[in-house]
Amino acid sequence: MDIILQGQHNAEETVKSLERVLQLFRERYHVEGFREIHLTVTLLDEQGDEVELIDSESNQAYRVFEVYRKGYELAGRKGIPMLQLVVDNTPK
Structure with missing residues (x-):
């Protein structure tokens, strides 16, 4: 399963968004764990340029x-x- 966070996010927003998605899986769908997680990210500096x-x-x-x-x-x-x-x- 891919989890896609659309748009640009700062580090704090990213952590909170992932936490909410994983919490939703646990609470609504009774998912108790994860075996492997792959994240593909584009790193940005303070000006929004890719680094x-x-x-x-x-x-x-x-x-x-x-x-x-x-x-x-x-x-x-x-x-x-x-x-x-x-x-x-x-x-x-």
Whole structure:
């Protein structure tokens, strides 16, 4: 299933919109979880121009940004999943 948010959104609006859609799935349709989520986004700067995240070492644009659940699905354990950032290109 694709979830499409039409138009331009700031980060806060995007989070709230996705939260409302997922809450609707849970409350109205009794969807209890999600196995895999793919988001396709166009990143914008403060002026509304398209931007890319660039790897400072390779000078290549990031095309995939993955977040894995650390030690949760692979081991089959129940509990609170911990998210792990795979690529962190933030300045230090």
